[in-house]
Amino acid sequence: MTRPPLALDLVADALGAGLRRAALDLGWGDAAAVPVDVERPKDPGHGDYATSVALRLARPLRRPPREIADAIRARVETDGAVAEIEVAGAGFVNVRLRPSWLAAQVDEIVEAGTEYGRSDALAGRRLQVEYVSANPTGPLTIANARGGPLGDVLANVLAFAGADVTREYYVDELGNQVDMLGRSVALRYRELAGEPVTIAEDAYPGEYIVEIARRIRDADGGRYDGAPLEEQARAFTPDAVAWILEDQKRTVAKLGITFDEWFRDRSLLDSGYFADTVGELRGRGVIEDRDGAVWLRSRELGEDIDSVVIRSNGEPTYFGMDIAYHRKCLIDRGFDMKIDIWGANTHGHMRRMRTAMTALGLGEGRWEVVLYQYVRLVREGVLMKMGKRLGQVVWLEDVLDAVGPDAARFFLLQRGADSTLDFDLELAVSQSNENPVYYVQYAHARIASIFRTAAGRGLDAGGADVALLVAPGELELVRACLRFPELVREVQAHRSVHLLTGYA
């Protein structure tokens, strides 16, 4: 299917051609090589699109910007989409689209349907978006929910540009946190046997731990009674992790998210890939053995301190595993690029990872992180402090049951990843104009109603005479539609998925 070019590109092409002709006629030489960046002026009085290229060229050409702008304007062909060109202000070249061309776009948009905005800009590219990736130590919380819609929608948008996208969840089932999960379950297992236990301060406190312990107990009939805690913990961990993963899968599904791959970090260890990666780093001369541990010589690579890759007890660190995991994705699994959606608390880890990736020659262009700031919950107008330590945990599933997946996704996508997001529970369920979700849903309902009414009168989009669309309001609506593919491109370029909710 051939897709009609974007208005933005038509304008850029027309202006670029004008610039090249001017450069040729007037002997500007290299000036023709500069890209003509086109933007939508803030003030609609300045036309549909504008370029400031003349202002930029003023210095190298040593001519007044308006003279340059005039020279370009005189050489731009005004046909098709471009109706008129004017030079304004300090030397802006403003472009107005032809109303009849605008009206004709309605046919293109109707023809494209839900494919409108799709492109093949990223065709042939294999991308992985990794998101959520919460530890399998408990159900998902509102805190680790934000990466869900961010990653899922980014994946959607990249796929919309033709990329082959894999949605991935990294399951970190090794290390101290999961060990603690096993011990926490073991303690509850003992408690259910009627043993007097004191729940360790750093144990996981949630009710789900008790439930897991009960299930295990029901299944094994108390076979591990009397065994040492560490043995119980080891025995219970796989079941506990499996139970939690199922819970997490169910919860993300409620959020409308399915992953292509749940990658278990254990596989990196079992296959020897982790050891292989450390060998690779060693071969590149960035590894040092010290105090019985294996270190990445981060300091020589620009960091403040070195970082441990293998602890002195022989176990890999999370950092070390993540290096191996990223190498696995980019070298062995064949992804052209890996995009990680990570929470703000990982920024230290991200820095160390960047150093490690650079050492492996997997830096710029191969790996990228979208770091998102925290989610805070607002309940009855009051900000809640959250944290497992505080015992103030808000489970994502409870929020989803309360507000529904659409509102949850929309709310989590309303802010740029860089901004802290305050999630107002009452607002999300309120049926008022103050609730953006409700407002958008209402607009959708009204539009659907228009189509129902039209159908009732025997009308559909086929055979419409778009030449009748001449009123300013009608053309404004077409312009708003033309904005969509531009927005999609912008989101693809800057990973700024929150712009979509604003547009809606």
Add this chain to the structure above:
RNA sequence: GCCCCCGUAGCUCAGUGGAUAGAGCGCAGGCCUCCGGAGCCUGAAGCAGGCGUUCGAGUCGCCUCGGGGGUACCA
């Protein structure tokens, strides 16, 4: 101490170095027997502060102030 994010209208937030900084809500005033009054129009109101870079700064750099988060042989 060092590092990261943020500070824009009364509120919640947009704003790829460009022209007179936008949206929604709220507020004030007006309108509306045709698609859902959960509507439409108009209006008041703002870049935390300072110094730089630039033809041009909300945007880039430095400093100050304020808020949030990091800174383990945790993950």
